[in-house]
Amino acid sequence: MAETHERIFYEVMWRSWTAKGDSPSPVPWWLQQAFHRWTDSFDAGSFESKEGALASNALYRYWSMVGVKDHRQESLVGQAGEIEPVYDKYSVAFLLYEPSSGALRLPQLPGPGGSVEQRMEAAHLPVVETVFRTGTGFEVTQRTLATTVGVRQRDLVLNRLSVTAGADAPRDGWLCVAVLPAGPSGFQRHYRGAAQDTDRRLTLLRYLPQEARVVTNTGWGPVFDRAPEQYGVYGNPDFSQDPGSYLVRSPFHELTVGGKLNGADEATDQVAGMCTGVFAWPFRLEEGESFSLDVRLPVDTYSGADDLAELRSAPADDLEAANREFWTRKLTQEGVQPRLPAPVAHLADLFRQTRGQLLVLSDSGQIHPGPTVYDSFWIRDSSVEATACSLAGDTALARAQLGTHHRGAFNFGRGRIGPCAEYGFFGGQHEKDDQEWDSNGQALWALGRFDRTQGPGAAFGAGLYNPYILGGARWLRDNRDQYGLLHSGWSAEHLGERDKPHYWDDIWGLAGLYEAARLAERLGTPEVGELWWAFDDMKRATAASMRWVLDEQSRRGEWETFLPTGPGDVGRLDSTMIGAAAYFHPCRLHMGSKLGDDIDRAARFTLDTLYGHFVRGGYRHEAAWNAYGPYLTLQLAHACLLAGDPQRMDDLLGWTVGAGTPVARGQRAALGAWNEQHAFPIASDFAEFPDRFWYMGDMPHGWAAAEYLLLVRDILFFEADEDRDPHLYIAPGVRPHWVPDGETVSVSDAPTLFGAPFGYRLTHDTAARTVTVDIDQSPPHLRYVYPCRFGPVRTATAGGRTLDVTGADVQVPPGTRRFSVRYA
Structure with missing residues (x-):
């Protein structure tokens, strides 16, 4: 049953939307999409009612983000420039009034x-520019950025507004700033089983004219650099439960009907929590002139006159310039x-942008997978994110995540977590509650890979080996079921039911045990044999289970070869089997066919089956999410790259890049960022609408973001067989159409798993049908492989010597600084 505030919010927003031009109000983009194609279907397992699901914005979670590196709170920016500091009780929007x-x-x-229109500044800086053209000659530009101020470097969002007038524009206007209860993320995130709701209701709104700032409930709202000349705040003084009263007691209604605001400086609404305020600055412009306004949104905790003075202490121009210099x-x-x-x-711009997103999502070195519902720490997500950061050159962040926060998630208790021991388990409350048995493998994998990247001089792994890495490996050895597999659990939610085991967990467990054993070898510890035994035992059990599943499916007449999500899902050919992509990426069990040649072949056939059944541009995950999976698409693209199929990789990458900037009904929905799930309606511009609810x-x-960084990096180069025959693939994913005549692909100062940086330049001469590669930086004693993607190799030379060619792979010996390849 809907709660009162949810019912009123639903009715007010619906009536505002249907009124449109008759009584306009700023209905957010996500609500417009919901009302454009309404469905009564909602996730009854998560929400009490359709009104509750709507107020929680369960369907259209698209926005942009600004924030400060390593600080706790991010702020969201909606498609029309609405700004929502995530944990504050309001959002801010701009509008114009023409008297x-x-x-x-x-x-x-x-x-x-x-x-x-919206764009990111310089295509990659975390500054969101929103440009609104009225159609009557006015143009409003809003630049939104997050920065710090004062000696304590506390957060604020600086919102810079500027109005210009064209030749046919009216001379007079009001630039207005609205304070609203609903923002880009929704009105109230309230769902079953939640430990804490995200409640954005505004029960008190107060304006302090002497300080030119707004109070929202018990916190600070926006602070204006110049006081408004007109203002009004609106609430529900008589406790009405009639949605129609909210439409009349509204600054938007009063401006439209009477051309004024009520001048009140305090309002309350104890019924729906939908207090609203508008603050106005009249201007008079000639053609080409501009009017500007700066608004500061305090994100950190501020209180008292001294804090207000500090918040205003730096000129807005200086704050913006310092922010631009830092991020550039x-x-x-x-x-x-x-x-x-x-x-x-x-792709390079997006590489920089996604780096910035991860830096913003880190809280004092703890990387979080999102700014709102996922603003907390998961071993799984952060293992991949920290590894991506380390390979992208953000080493300090990776070291803090892995050396401090991963270590802090190691459990020393002597109790039980379901069927498993607590001691030695890497995981916090998320992992314990959902029995996410993939986390130990992911932690060991990430710690081992980072130790490789840092090199022996850093002694990173030595400082964590005992008890963390050794104890985590022993946990994997000792906490498996009667078949030698990890127990049933939820792990990554895209895998299916939590009451079944998933090969994803075992694949990660093997990757983690492999890294732990190799680290023990590098350190010369006495547990080397013990750790290799644990790896071999888990390998035997996993391979035996996979062989049994493949044989059983063949016995049942399955003509396609595929590894399902787990041994409890024999014959289950649905999109949950995407977990098998981890065999290639990130776990790289195919290198050296670690589970055997037959399993390796089956894993490669599984990629074909996945692609044939579930790829329609991107990866469609209808079995669990009923939506596209952007990070699943990137995982599959990466697996295709490592399996030697760069064409599929390129196709999947192209779709994913487009999914980061979707357009819905003529408006850009996001600016180079991905949801966990990409809704079918937005992906198809409402050409496809599911017949049941979907997850967002x-x-x-x-x-x-991390998957994108890892993929682009491995497109440029990746390491192989680092423990037996170390070599490096140069430009394995660079496609012919990427490099026109005379153009260059290059990378420099790139960390490697060999502990030293790598850099090269590839130049293409189309007339001569020649590719030339100059290696500028390289770990010592390393050989290279260049898989030529431009055409069959005719000749390959280095320093006057002919190079060996195996199929399309040019074999380049250690010490080579330049080589050339001529193709047919």
């Missing part, structure tokens, strides 16, 4: 001749810098 016509101009409803240096001068030709230059996670999704 001469009495018209209210809302970016949420641009109207005839109007438009709204961090993203374009530090860390890995891929340089790509014009046809794919956007957070945005931007840190795991998806």
Whole structure:
């Protein structure tokens, strides 16, 4: 049954949407999508009612994000420029009022001749620019950024608004800032089983004219650099439960009907929590002139006159310049810098942007997979994210995540977690509650890979070996079922039911045990034999189970070869089997056919089956999410790259890049970020609408950002067989259409698993049908493989010597600094 505030919110928003031009109000983009194609179907397992699901924004979780590196709280930016500091009880939006016509101009409803555009500054900096053209000659530009101020470097969002007038624009107008209860993420995130709701209700709204700032409930709201000349706040003074009263007691209604605001400085609403305020700055412009306003949103905790003075202490121009300098240096001068030709230059911009997203999503070095519902720590997500950060050059963040927060998640208790021992388990409350048995393998894998990247001089693994790595490996050895597999559990939620075992867990367990045993070898510890025994025992059990499943499916007449999500799912050919992609990426069990040649072949056939059944541009995960999976698509793309299928990789990558900037009904829904799930309606611009509810996670999704960084890095180069025959693949995923004549692909100062940086330049001469590679940096004594993607190799030379060619692979000996390949 819907709660009162959910019912009123639903009715007010629906009536506001249907009124549109008659009584316009700023209905957010996500609500417009829901009302455009309404469905009564909702997830009754998560929500009490359809109104509760709507208020929680369960279907259209798209937005952009700004934030400060390593600070706790991010702020969201909606499609019309609405700003929502995630843990504060309000959002902010801008609008225009034209006194001469009495018209209210809302970016949420641009109207005839109007438009709204958004972009990231310089295509990759975490500054969101929103441009609203009214269709009557006015243009409003909003730049939104997060930065710090004062000696304590506390957070704020700086919102910079500027209005210009064209030749035909009215001279007079009001630039308005609205304080609203609903933001890009929703109104109230309230669902069954939640330990804590995200409640955005505004029960008190107060304006303090002497300080030019707003109070929302018990916290600080926006602070204006100049006081408004007109203002009004609106609530529900008589405790009405009639949704219609909210439409009349509204600043938008009063501006439209009477051209004024009520001048009240305090309002309450103890019924629905939907207090609203509008603050206005009249202006008079000639053609080409502009009017500007700066609004500061305090994100950290501020209180008292001294804090207010500190919040205002730095000029807005200085704050913006310092923010731009910091992020430009961090993203374009530090860390890995891929340089790509014009046809794919956007991939390099997106590489920098996703790096920035992970830096913003880190809280004092603890990387979180999202800014709202996933703003907490998971071993699984953070293992992949930390590894991506380390290989992208953000080493300090990776060291803090793995050396501090992973270590802090190691359990020393002597109790039980379901069927397993507590001691030695890597995991916090998430992992314990859902029995996520993949986490130990992921932690050991990430710790071992980072130790490799840092090199022996850093002694990173030595500092964590005992008790953390050794204890985590022994946990994997001792906590398995009667078949030698990890127990049933939920692990990654895309795998299916929690009452069944999943090969995903065992694949990760093997990757983790392999890294633990190799680290023990590098350190020369006495447990080397013990750890290899644990790896071999788990390998035997996993391979035997997979062989049994494959044989049973063959016996039943299955003509396609595939590994299902687990041994309890024999013959289950659905999208949960995407977990098998981890065999290739990130776990790389195919290198050296670690489970045997027959399992390796079956895993490769599984990629074919996955692609044939579930790829329609991207990976469709209808079995669990009823939505596309952006990070699953990137995982599959990466698996295809490592399995030697760069064409499928390129196709999947192209779809995923487009999914980061979807357009729905003519409006950009996001700017280079991915949800955990990408809704079918948005992916198809409402050409496809499911007949049942779907699931939507957070945005931007840190795991998806990490997968993109890892994929682009491995497209440029990746390591192979690092423990027996160390070599490196150069440009294995660079496609011919990426590199026009005379163009160059390059990367420099890139960390490697060999503990030393790598860099090269690849140049293409189309007339001569020649590719030339210059190796600028390289770990010592390393051989290379260049898989030529431009055409069959005719000759390959280095320093006057002919190089061996195996199929399309040019074999390049250690010490080579330049080689050339001529193709047919």
